[in-house]
Amino acid sequence: DAGVTQSPTHLIKTRGQQVTLRCSPKSGHDTVSWYQQALGQGPQFIFQYYEEEERQRGNFPDRFSGHQFPNYSSELNVNALLLGDSALYLCASSLRFGLAGPDTDTQYFGPGTRLTVL
Amino acid sequence: AQSVTQPDIHITVSEGASLELRCNYSYGATPYLFWYVQSPGQGLQLLLKYFSGDTLVQGIKGFEAEFKRSQSSFNLRKPSVHWSDAAEYFCAVGTFSGGYNKLIFGAGTRLAVHP
Numbered sequence: 001d002a003g004v005t006q007s008p009t010h011l012i013k014t015r016g017q018q019v020t021l022r023c024s025p026k027s028g029h030d031t032v033s034w035y036q037q038a039l040g041q042g043p044q045f046i047f048q049y050y051e052e053e054e055r056q057r058g059n060f061p062d063r064f065s066g067h068q069f070p071n072y073s074s075e076l077n078v079n080a081l082l083l084g085d086s087a088l089y090l091c092a093s094s095l096r097f098g099l100a101g102p103d104t105d106t107q108y109f110g111p112g113t114r115l116t117v118l
Numbered sequence: 119a120q121s122v123t124q125p126d127i128h129i130t131v132s133e134g135a136s137l138e139l140r141c142n143y144s145y146g147a148t149p150y151l152f153w154y155v156q157s158p159g160q161g162l163q164l165l166l167k168y169f170s171g172d173t174l175v176q177g178i179k180g181f182e183a184e185f186k187r188s189q190s191s192f193n194l195r196k197p198s199v200h201w202s203d204a205a206e207y208f209c210a211v212g213t214f215s216g217g218y219n220k221l222i223f224g225a226g227t228r229l230a231v232h233p
Contacts, residue, residue, distance in 0.1 A: 033221075042225050043162070043208070044223070045222070056218050058220070105219055106167055109163070110161050111160055112160070112161045
């Protein structure tokens with residue numbers, strides 16, 4: 001059973017560019033969340049998708065946007081990149097809160113995408 | 119506001135010694151609590167979780183954690199540390215809004231293990 005997968009592993013961009021990161025959830029999961037982890041810090045919640053709609057959003061600007069596809073996979077887009085966007089971007093999948101199952105309410109993380117903005 | 123505090127930024131222990139990593143949370147309702155471990159350059163691996171019931175929960179790799187509501191704590195323990203346990207450990211609280219959950223993480227505790 002494949003876990004959460006993310007691509008690419010690493011990315012190097014320059015300021016002002018745009019980037020798209022991709023995530024495939026664990027088999028059977030329907031909810032995808034994205035987190036940003038700056039160096040030396042804990043992950044911070046960006047947003048969460050369920051049924052192809054953004055359901056929750058953290059304190060991130062509109063430059064950060066996302067999408068969820070019918071197969072539950074997801075993309076994170078960041079426009080007008082800033083140096084401060086350099087971080088490890090983590091995707092997590094889960095079953096929607098309240099639904100039955102041992103994995104309900106538990107988020108499983110992918111290996112992350114390391115974004116460097118020069 | 120919900121928050122998680124991990125008071126120890128860096129801990130060093132000798133292999134075979136016991137370990138306790140501290141975690142304090144602030145959350146108005148009954149918390150869902152998690153411990154994750156992150157090896158260098160890797161994603162987060164779930165060690166254990168607490169939702170309800172027995173306040174002492176067992177996880178993978180020989181770890182356990184105890185939920186103490188009176189102290190708003192969820193400390194992680196291991197009786198005998200192995201060199202492979204060297205990593206960064208994150209405590210998190212699950213918050214729920216409108217049927218959707220998100221995690222709030224602490225800043226992490228970096229564990230070093232001396233041979």
